[in-house]
Amino acid sequence: MKKILQDLNFDELNALCDELREKKYRAEQIYHALMLGKKISETTTLPSSLKDKLLEEYEDEPVKIIKTQLSSDGTEKYLFSLSDGGLIEGVFMRYKYGNTMCVSTQVGCRMGCRFCASTIGGLKRNLTSGEILSEVLTVNALHGGDLKKREVTNIVLMGCGEPLDNYGEVVKFLRCVSAEGGICISPRNISLSTCGLVPQMYALADEGIPVNLTVSLHAPDDESRREIMPVAKKYSIAEILKACSYYFDKTGRRYIFEYSLVSGVNCDDGHAKKLVKLLSGRPCHVNLIRLNEVRETKLYAAEEKEAQNFLKKLTDGGLSATLRRRLGTDIAGACGQLRAGYTEGLE
Secondary structure, eight states: OOBOGGGSOHHHHHHHHHHTTOOTHHHHHHHHHHHTTOOGGGOTTSOHHHHHHHHHHBOSOSEEEEEEEEOTTSOEEEEEEETTSOEEEEEEEEETTEEEEEOOOEEEOSSOOTTOSTTTTOEEEEOOHHHHHHHHHHHHHHTTOOSSSOSOOEEEEOSSSOGGGGHHHHHHHHHHHTOTTTTOOOGGGEEEEESOOHHHHHHHHTTTOOOEEEEEOOOSSHHHHHHHOGGGGTSOHHHHHHHHHHHHHHHOOOEEEEEEEBTTTSOSHHHHHHHHHHHTTSSEEEEEEEOOOOGGGTOOBOOHHHHHHHHHHHHHTTOOEEEOOOOSGGGTOSTTHHHHHHHHHHO
């Protein structure tokens, strides 16, 4: 596997051009082409001699869409192939306020959450910052976006993998995707979802990148959480809440809790009452999600009436809470389902 040019920020591209004895303006041409989602080989502003040098060491197309599924609601789901044959997923969702791209940060996942398809088969490897960035650049270009009129306006790190388990590369991605002169997506338009890796939550707060921190909670107490999320055996809800408070103090950004409603598991009136007590008075929002069912998990989504009742219990209790609009349910909307189905088809 060759190196990935998108791993380099602008200063690093400048250094590369010095090393290759190329003129300084070549770094700007390369950077601009990459931010437009172009392959090295199709970049018309570069001479063939420079493209040949680059292609000796760097991948021409580190992330390639090999399958697309289109939902009746306009959501698009992509299966990406990486240079080493690894498979990841991404989702493009249209909203009134803009278009959101859900990106993956790892091939597979080792967190083992019972309701998640991307953890089936475990972790294969981490993505590099350039591979994560290429997901965004590829889809932005696919929809005709450029650097002045982006088609990808918001990003959520909620695809395959646990972002904070790939901490260094994810932080580099956040800096690159928000850098001036590039695609320049504001950190305030980026949400990072974690299952609750407490030390990395503290570290992220100290990075000075004010992304929206989203924590996958999915239960109001440690005992219930341990039943569906192995990470709960290492970090308690109390530790997670303390880290969230630190994040708020450092960034001024309220934090969000994701709560997947699993029928018969975590969404009866007792769970709602515990959740209200747990989060009352905190600068947070609860994002309720009707579970995207995954065949292998044998867990089932709450019915609409059950979901609405749970929401009402939370809002009546004074919590800020919403029930997320379901997107992509007709195209294997849960993260990991498309990858798993494709892999099964190859076997």
